[in-house]
Each structure stands twice: as C-alpha cells, then as structure tokens.
Amino acid sequence: MFKDKHIVVGVCGGIAAYKAAGLVSQLRQNGADVHCILTEHAAKLVTPITFGELSGNDVTVDMFANINKWDVEHIALARLADVFVIAPATADIIGKVGNGIADDMLSTTIMATKAKVVFVPSMNTNMYENPIVQANIRKLESLGYIFVEPESGHLACNVTGKGRFPQLNVIMEHIYKALYSKHLLKGKKIVVSAGGTQEDIDPVRYISNRSSGKMGYSIARAAALEDADVTLVSCTHALPEPVGVHMIYVHDARELEKAVNAQYDDCDALVMAAAVSDYRPAVRAENKIKKEQHDHLNIELTENPDILYGLGQKKTHQFLVGFAAETRDVIEYGKAKLAKKNLNLLVANDVAQQGAGFNVSTNIAALIYKDGHIEQYPKMTKDDLGHIIIEKIVEGIN
Template identity: 50%
Template sequence: MLKDKTVVIGVSGGIAVYKACDVVSRLKKLGINVHVIMTESATEFVTPLTFQSLSQNYVVSGMFDEIKTWDVEHISLAKKADVFLIAPATANMIGKIYNGIADDMLSTTIMATKAPVLIAPAMNTNMYENPIVQRNINSLKELGYKFIEPESGRLACGDVGKGKLATPETIVEEVVKLLQVEQDLKGKSIIVTAGPTVESIDPMRYITNRSTGKMGYAIAKEAINRGADVTLISGPTKIAPPQNLKKLVKVESANEMYSAVLDNLEDNQVVIKSAAVADYKPKNYSNKKIKKSDDDLSIELDRTNDIAFEVGKIKNNKILVGFAAETNDLIENAKNKVKKKNLDFIVANDLTAEGAGFGVDTNIVKIIDREGTITEYPKMKKEEVANVILDKVEALLNK
C-alpha cells in the first residue's frame, strides 16, 4: 500500500537535523519514495550527500542549484507529494509558512503543495513557548496544517523543557497514518455551512448567536482530507478557512446564506447544514442608530427562511444532513426536524452538556436517521465527530 506513495521532507536548520536522517531511512524501508528539500542552514548540520544516499533521490537545496530535471522544481515536488513533512521545523520556518513567505526552495514548495502538511517543531523551550510562535502554530492548525508535538527533555543548549524533536518512530508513525487516510470521498462535491448568522437592527446593533463555526470548519477540513470538493458557506467567524477548499462563500445574514446554498446546490451532491442560522430577523432595519430613550424598546421580528426545509423540498437524490442544538426535548425535536425537513439524518447535541456547547473543541452527539434509529456517541473532538458524520455520508453515497 505504501510503495506507491511519495513523501517530500523539508529539513530546516537545527541541531535535530540528524534525526531527520533516521526518518528518511525508516520511510525508505517501508517502500515509500522520499524526496528531501534542505534549507541552506540545514546543510551546515548535515550534508545533502547524506540525505541523497539515504533517500536515493537527489537533494534540492538552493533555488538556483544545477538543474537535474526540466520540471519546474518546486512545482514538480509539490505535486509529487502525498504527504509533505517538515522535520525539524524551526520557529523561522513556521513563521514563514504562516505569513505566506516563499523566499527559498523549501518555503516556496510548501506554498505550492496541496498535499497534507505535517510539521514537527524543534527549538529552544523559550522559543517554542513564545506567544508569537504559539500563535503561528495555532493559526496553522486552524488552516488544516498538522503538527507533531515536540518532546520534553534536555535540549542541545543545555536547557530542560519542551522543544525536542519528536522521535523518528513517532514521526514515521504519523506520516504513515496520513498516507493511509482513505480518499473515499474523492470526486464528491459537498456544501458545508458553518458559523452564526448576523441580523442587523441598525448600523450598531444586531441579533446573532454563540456559534463559533468550529464544528462546520472541522467537517469541511476532514472532508477535504478524504478527497471531497468542498464549498464552505460561512457566517462571521474568527477561524481561518481550511486549505484546498473548492470555494469559500462568506455571508452574514440568514438570507445571504439561504441564497448562497441555493446558488451552489446544483453543483453539489451533499449539503451538511451545520451553521447556526437565525430563526428571526428584525422586521424593519433602521439606517440610523436607534437612540436610547426613557421608554422600553420593542423590536418586531420576522421569520427567516428555513434553509434546510427549503432544500429538503427540492433536493431529489442529494443527501441533506441537519443539526439540532437543543436545551430540552432533544430526541423529540430532532426527530421532528428529520421528518419536517426531509433530512437523511440529523446530528443532535444537548447544549447544556459539558463539552458539547458552542466554542469548545469537543462535542457529544446523537445521530438520528430517517427510520428513527438513534446512535449515541461519547464526547469526542470535533474532528472525530466530523469523520463520524462523513462516514455516514459516504455510506449513503454508495448505497
């Protein structure tokens, strides 16, 4: 299974470069084709010849090295990669990736790849814990970049703390996991809605909800990892969109989200409605700020379009997945939504349960299908919940 796979390894400059030699050797023993790109700093620790001997492929280092093939080098390697590993990854390289800087062969190739990127940091403890480095790491995680946590121990500088490059065994294990992710949704087109909607009252005020978009963005990211072409329709969030989206449509109001879903419906086979869409909007919008007075203020509200209900009426053979975030009568409300909205299944969660509400990284869900079958799941990371949902979607697509 692995002999037809290609891993491109980016090696940036740090004392842990020697461990990358072991990683290359282990991957080669598994039959994986390995290509190595080194930064100029990395070549000061280990020579390119070492990696060339271990990988049995020539090593790329400088932007203007002697041409070995007539391919555009960084584009060629970017396309070859099934997984792009960066080990060791310095604070400098992580910062470059986050800020989109492409000023050497390694950073340029990373910018050009559509393969999953796995980053193994290695640096001094104080550097690793620096708020700027942590911000860069967390932001890249939100974009879909994957990380292998560094280990704690005595560092080359003599300090003791977190920052050691993970062991070669751990790195290879994570690479193999990524190579074995089944592309079972390849060629499938999926709409995912995410986040809250915002309904304006006047230029200063609006009605919204507590949704952060984490669940929807996790679904979009995992669907991409499994090969799907994903259109993400998102209300306002603070989350960076995942890499390699087919399309990103940013909206604010429920009406804008409704239009965006219908505009993209024909080109997609699946609609996963994870957004928390406002049920009501102000009947009248004031172009001027509503001034405070001594009287109470009443705002008349109108119903918004029920997007899932409208899609359910016209979906034909498309798969429609709904969500039910409730505080009471969870099962009854969710079952009613499945019937009323012509859903294939619904993902229900109790907002009052610890670890299942808005803004957290976990969820506790029950999935209810058209026949009323209820499947309960324990508390899981939202990425894991996303894959449970996508497993059910994949099964329906292959019926």
C-alpha cells in the same frame, strides 16, 4: 494528532531552514516521533543541536560520520518513516529526487523510502517559477509526491513574490492528510455551512446565537481530508480557514440561503451545521440607535426563511444533513425535524449538557437516520465527530 507516528523531517539549505525548527517542535508536541536529516548546507544555517533538542532524537547530517551501529542508517530511517517531510525543500533536492540522484543522506533516504513524501518548497521567486523547477514538481506530483504550495510575500532576498515558507498549520494539515486520508470522497462535492447568522438591528448591533462555527469547520476539514471538493459557507471570520477548502463568507440568514442554494444543485452532500436565527428585525435602522432618544425600545421581528426545509423540498440526489440543538426531548424533536425537512441524517445534541454546547471544542451527539435508526455518541472532540459524520455521508452517497 500524530501519536505513535514516525515522521522524518529533511531540512535543506534554504534560508527558511530556521522555520523548520518550529515545525519539528509542533510535530513532537502533537505526539510524533520525529527524526531529522539535515543537508550539509542546512547545518551551516541552523545547528543540528537545535533539531536534536526539539526532536529528542539524534540528527543525521553526514552519511558516513559517526557510524556506531551496523544498521545502514538511510535504510533504517526509510523503513521507520510513516511520512517524510522535506522542509524547506530547495530547488536542488526537488531536482535530485525528480531525476533519481541520491548523492547525500537526505536524497538517498528519500529514494529508499516507501512512505509518502511531502515537499515544502521555499526559495527565491525566480527559482521557484523557473520552468525546470516547475517541470520537476509536476513530474514528482505525477509520481505521487505531495507538494505544499509556498506563500507569496516578502522574501529574505528582499524581493516580493511566491516562495515563502507556508504557515505551520498548513503544513501540518498536509502531513495529517498524507498519513490518514483514505480518499473516500475523491470527485465528490460537499457543501458545509457553519457559524451563527447575524441579523442587523442597526449598523453596530445585531441579533445572533451562541454558535461558534467549530462543528461546521471540523466537518469541512474532515471532508477535505478525504479529497472532496469542499465549499464552506461561513457566518464567522473568527476561525482559521481549513486547508484546501473553498470559503464563502456570509452575514445573515438571507445571504446564507442564497449562498447554499447557489451550491446545492450539483453537490453530492450538504451539511447544514450553521445556526440560523429564526427571526430578524423587520426594519434595519440606517444609523445607530441612540439610547438617549429612547426610554425603552421595541424591535419588531419577522421570520427568517427556513433554509433547510427549502433544501429538503427540492432535494433530488443530494445527501442532506441537518443539526438540532435542543435542551430537552432531544430525540423526539430530532425525529420530527428530520421528517419535516426531508433529511437523510440529523445530528441532534442536548446543548444543556456540559461539553455539548456552544463555544466548546467537544460535542455529545445522537445521529438519527431516515429509517429511524439512532446512534448515540459520547463526548468527543468536534474534530472526531466531524470524521464520523463524513464517514456516514460516504456510506450514504455510495
């Protein structure tokens, strides 16, 4: 995730300083070369030795202590950094940077770097909501500094409100975006569906399929990385919500159809990665069907709407992407589906192949285009394939 990237983590003197240790550990586990700068107050809350052990590098606190080389350290770290992360970011450091003050190692290094800087504010609610702090945040955002919004909840000062240190996965997503986003979809609206629909038999049983939703979530995450306005219509609650994505949860095919149609007219692209059950029970039992009352059970099925076909029929400007999960004749079936449903792009995969099926984190895909062109991709992570699909959408809508 962060292989060969140099990340400088600045730790300020807030009570959430101990949580920054987990962030440093996660960054290093994901391949980053991590260097830590602690303010003097942070060093009173969490020992620099902790961050040294977790990062595998020397930790800097005092700008003038232990000078053992004549490469001015704040300049050296400023040049080294691919991205700067200030976590937790206190009102003090936000105010210093916002007003051009550089009076310690951390603020001086931030001033000297040309890397992107990600602030992770964490503080008392009243401090965070103070108009001065908010004005400083707005000023820094206007200058290109990135802020991760704090969470709401119970704080160490025994009050409840906004100011909690965010979850690590949220911070990691912001760092990833700061490093890798090309901003290719800024101003564009992308709709993605994911997961397998669930068609109720009775209140406790349903008909579904093996789709986990991972592919759709990877595509939504990749679109958000490129600054798109992303709506993810999800048939599952089992996966973590991608950062910066608007979520709509649905249950069955008819709910999915209603949700995607409501988003369709003004979107630039729609990716139908959800696996829609072809059939549903003709009648849903109001109460649980008791096996003691039936020697055998026949369930009459009726056909679900063909959502993708309907979208293709009313397509105007949208770039429409479909999926085909097959077990044989993948390309032939894929070409037929693309033509029938009026798609711009179809992602076909043979789910009988190991590593290309459901409930795994990898995929093997063929991308089939409207002009008949086909691109074959070997086994890769669904996240990597998600980025490829988004790149093809960028080419298609631009």
